[in-house]
Amino acid sequence: MKGNRTLYFSNRFFTALLGVVLLFTLGYPFPWIFIVARFALVILAATVLIDLLWLFASKGKISVKRKIGIRLSLGDENPVTLQLKSSFPFQLKIEIIDEVPSQFQKRDFYIKSHIGAGKRKNFNYFLKPLSRGEYEFGQTRVIAGTLLGLVQRRFSAGNEQMLPVYPSFISMRKFELMSISNRLEDIGIKRIRKIGQHSEFDQIREYVPGDDSRTLNWKATARKGALMVNQYQDERSQQVISLLDMGRVMEMPFEGMALLDYAINASLVISNTAMLKHDKAGLISFSNQLHSLVSPDRRGGHMQRILETLYNQKTDFSESSYERLYAAIHSRIRQRSLLVLYTNFEGLPSLKRQLPYLQKLASKHLLLVVIFENTEVKQLAANESKNLQEVYIHAIARKFIHDKKVMCNELKRYGILSLLTRPEELSVNLINKYLEIKARELI
Secondary structure, three states: OEEEEEEEEOHHHHHHHHHHHHHHHHHOOOHHHHHHHHHHHHHHHHHHHHHHHHHHHOOOOEEEEEEOOOOEEOOOOEEEEEEEEEOOOOOEEEEEEEOOOHHHOOOOOOEEEEEOOOOEEEEEEEEOOOOOEEEEEOOEEEEEEOOOOOEEEEEEEOOOEEEEEEOOHHHHHHHHHHHHOOOHHHHOOOOOOOOOOOOEEEEEEEOOOOOOHHHEOHHHHHHHOOOEEEEEEOOOOOEEEEEEEOOHHHHOEEOOEEHHHHHHHHHHHHHHHHHHOOOEEEEEEEOOOEEEEEEEEOOOOHHHHHHHHHHOOOOOOOOOOHHHHHHHHHHHOOOOEEEEEEOOOOOHHHHHHHHHHHHHHHHHOEEEEEEEOOHHHHHHHHOOOOOHHHHHHHHHHHHHHHHHHHHHHHHHHOOOEEEEEOHHHHHHHHHHHHHHHHHOOOO
C-alpha cells in the first residue's frame, strides 16, 4: 500500500473551527470575548500543526490486504478478512472503506475502529451474493487519524480483483461434511428406516438409535459387550439426473434470488450427495432447446464438471419445450434413472399442458417434480382481512395455495412423485426425498 499524502480535516476540526468563529463574532459586542477567541485560535492552530506532524512527518505507514477465496458461493455468507498492519509509533483511529462489488449495493460500507502502535489487526465481514456471474472488487482505503482527531491521512491499497460467483459450494461442503460425520440430523436430514434387506452386506458397526432391530448381530454383540448391527450398502451405480427448466417461469424472485438459482444450488447438493452414496449424477438444462447435458457419472473430476456447467447456466426467457426434453432423454438416457425436474407450474392448466410428456418420462424413469411454494402468497393468506379488498386478496391467495396441492395430487394420480417445498428449504427437503426413495428401493 502506498502512502497518500491527501489531507482530510475531520468533523471534530470543523466543529472546533465553528466554535472559534462564533467566539470572534461575539467579540464585536463583547470585546473581552475577542481575547478568548484569539487564544482559542492559537490553540487550534497549534493542535492542528502537532496533528499534521504526527501523521505526515513520521515514517509510519498502514498496509492492508484483503483475504478472500478464489470464488464466492451463491446465496451463502462468504467471509472476507481485511488484514491491517501499522508501523506508526502511536495508536491510530481508523476508518476502513472497502470497495465491494456493485451487485451488493453497499455504497456506504465502512468499518470504524482503532489500531495500536506497530500492531497487526484483522477485520472480518461477510458478503452474500444473490446472483451468479463476475464480481469486481475495488481498492481498500484506510483513513487514519491520531487521538487528537483533527486531521486525517488517507492510505489506498490496490486490492482490485475479480471473483466469480459459483453455485452454493459452501452448502455442498456442509452437507458432505455432515454426511461423512453422520450428523445429517443436525441440518434437518431425517434418518429413514430402510424397507427390506435386498442390499449387500457391508460391515458390522455399533447400534445407533433409529437402526432396524432386525439387523442386530447377536454374536458380535456378545463379543463386544455392546449392541452391534449388520450394515448393508445400498445398491450402487443408480443414476440421479437433475432437469433444470431454464425458461422464464424460473426467473421469479424469492428473498432476492431467482427460483433458477435455488434450483441450481439444490442440483449441486443432490449431485454431490448422490455421488457420496455411490450413485451417478447427471445434469440436463433446457428451455425451448437443449442447453447442456452432462452424462451421469461419478469418476474423479465429474463434480467439478457439474459445477462449471451450473455456473454458466443463463435463462433465455422463452417458453420451455418438454417435447424436446423428452426426446433428449429418450435418445441419450437408456438406464432407468431418478429424474429431478425443477420447474415452476403456477397453475393447473400449465401443468396439464405438459402432463403427456411427464407421463412418458415417468413410464421409463422415476420422475420427481419439484413444485415451489409461493411464500409471499402464503403470507398474504395468513394475514387478517380488514376490509373487502383484503378479503378478495386473501381468497385469491388461498386459491393459489390450494392449486399447488391439487397439482401434487394430479401428479400422484399419474404415478409421478412430487415435492412441494419453500425455495429456501429445497436442498434439505430434496435430500430427504432422495434418501426416502433409496430406502424404498424405487429406482
